[in-house]
Amino acid sequence: MERNCREATMNGINVEKPNKYFDGKDKKDFLYHFGFGVDTIDIPAVFGDTKFVCTGGSPGRFKLYAEWFAKEAKIPCSENLSRSDRFVIYKTGPVCWINHGMGTPSLSIMLVESFKLMHHAGVKSPTFIRLGTSGGVGVPPGTVVVSTGAMNAELGDTYVQIIAGKRIERPTQLDSTLREALCAVGKEKNIPVETGKTMCADDFYEGQMRLDGYFCDYEEADKFNFLKKLNALGVRNIEMESTCFASFTCRAGFPSAIVCVTLLNRMDGDQVQIAKEQYIEYEERPFRLVTAYIRQQTGI
Ligand code: URA
Numbered sequence: 001m002e003r004n005c006r007e008a009t010m011n012g013i014n015v016e017k018p019n020k021y022f023d024g025k026d027k028k029d030f031l032y033h034f035g036f037g038v039d040t041i042d043i044p045a046v047f048g049d050t051k052f053v054c055t056g057g058s059p060g061r062f063k064l065y066a067e068w069f070a071k072e073a074k075i076p077c078s079e080n081l082s083r084s085d086r087f088v089i090y091k092t093g094p095v096c097w098i099n100h101g102m103g104t105p106s107l108s109i110m111l112v113e114s115f116k117l118m119h120h121a122g123v124k125s126p127t128f129i130r131l132g133t134s135g136g137v138g139v140p141p142g143t144v145v146v147s148t149g150a151m152n153a154e155l156g157d158t159y160v161q162i163i164a165g166k167r168i169e170r171p172t173q174l175d176s177t178l179r180e181a182l183c184a185v186g187k188e189k190n191i192p193v194e195t196g197k198t199m200c201a202d203d204f205y206e207g208q209m210r211l212d213g214y215f216c217d218y219e220e221a222d223k224f225n226f227l228k229k230l231n232a233l234g235v236r237n238i239e240m241e242s243t244c245f246a247s248f249t250c251r252a253g254f255p256s257a258i259v260c261v262t263l264l265n266r267m268d269g270d271q272v273q274i275a276k277e278q279y280i281e282y283e284e285r286p287f288r289l290v291t292a293y294i295r296q297q298t299g300i
Pocket of ligand 1: 133134135136204208238239240263272
């Protein structure tokens with residue numbers, strides 16, 4: 001099914017409405033993995049002005065991103081608003097910074113609770129941006145890949161969910177208008193940006209054809225053939241969250257983008273072995289790009 005998320009949002013076409021059961025009569029919805037609910041905090045007062053939800057794997061990195069953003073925009077950074085140890089949530093003006101852990105199962109929980117959070121807060125169309133790290137496929141380390149779409153581990157452009165024993169496939173489109181705007185900002189800021197497909201693997205080692213895992217029942221040549229095949233299909237990086245992220249945000253009708261820096265070129269190796277300073281500089285690149293875009297859009 002083809003659809004443009006931005007148009008869907010504006011026109012309400014194909015956008016799935018929030019589930020009627022969680023918003024039912026007693027209205028006591030509790031966001032278990034965030035550790036708070038509608039009757040434990042005033043969600044509209046705290047989150048009602050949200051315009052952007054920025055997300056990515058590591059809790060430490062997202063605390064840092066929130067602090068950097070606050071410093072740059074000269075606005076306060078909240079304390080960690082999460083009341084559970086699963087995820088951290090920081091807020092800087094209209095931007096929420098929430099980590100999602102590793103892989104689609106963890107991300108899916110964070111997204112569902114974030115969508116419910118936005119719903120309870122009365123936020124109509126938040127923009128979701130994933131800022132992550134990835135393995136490059138034929139691009140040099142440090143490249144920031146702004147994804148054109150997400151591909152699953154079977155190389156299909158869908159997110160596969162198993163529900164009630166049945167396989168459900170959903171589209172993994174991302175917002176082209178948002179992508180183009182982000183790329184333009186990257187160019188302006190002299191950040192090395194590429195666009196291309198992102199492959200979402202189900203694990204870090206065998207699922208990404210690494211040779212440095214504990215198990216490996218394929219040959220080095222198989223790895224290179226696979227990476228070359230991915231590259232020929234337009235894939236520029238591999239991570240572990242893009243299909244779920246693209247599919248959930250599209251289904252909800254929220255504009256979204258995936259902006260991941262590559263930590264290595266998988267054509268040259270498997271081990272992520274970069275000096276700490278270099279790692280920090282790479283981690284800063286998606287942040288610099290996304291922050292410049294958000295500041296341009298919001299005027300803060
Ligand atoms: N994240 C991944 O999933 N793969 C990499 O190679 C690097 C980061």
